[in-house]
Amino acid sequence: MTYRWPEPDFGFLAGGIPSDRDGLYFVCHGNDLRQSFGDDGNWRPVTKEEVSHLEDARSHFMGHLGNQPCYAVEAPEKGEHEFANLRMNLGRINNTLFNLAGRSLQLCDWFRTHRYCGKCGSPTTENEGDRSMVCERCRINFYPRLSPSIIVLVHREDEVLLARNHMFPEGLFSTLAGFVEPGESIEETVRREVEEEVGVRVGNLRYRGSQPWPFPNSLMLGFHAEYESGAIVCQQDEIAEAKWFGCAELPNIPGKFAISRWLIDAYLAERGFND
């Protein structure tokens, strides 16, 4: 059967004029997001009423979700509200809201950290047209920063290669991942990262989907790659352990919210191992 990717419902536009509707507010403070939960226990953005005390705060219009305008708001202080890293909400936030919450954190961070030109030190001004901060003197635009990275499931018939990073809890294995270097194609990154991290060579790369990963600003590009040659040799400083696992004998793997899990589930489905 065909595996269905958890396609987010992108019912919002990237620009446009905010309507006079109430709106959805994603309130940020530093790298943290204001915590707010619906009756179902899932994270939700707050309402206009709930941000009425922040009317002087800087906000960034992000587009519409359905017919509701969405805003990122930078709270100058936490006040009596609870804030937490967005990671804390994984598993209890839907895909679309996760992406919008990540976007709001990244926009607030970009705005906060690009007040001055990196070349001449002059104050920048905001260019509303294309969401950039501009140095009029140098004529440089500073855009929100994104770091493309690859994430790849290496497979060999009914086996998959999974690795445990030093930072993972004992027993948890995942796919391989790494950042794209300047001047490198995405395909080159996949081959290089796999060879660097576990010493094997891969081919037959298949792009399977992407996930914004705002910790702090990655865009994960997900691949399946077929094993070609080599024995596993772990990169000492990064990988604690890497092994081939039979599709029917997987170890602990990341939760359903992560693209690493989608990549594994999709491969299992292709091989007829899951429902």
Ligand SMILES: [Zn+2]
């Ligand atoms: Zn400048």
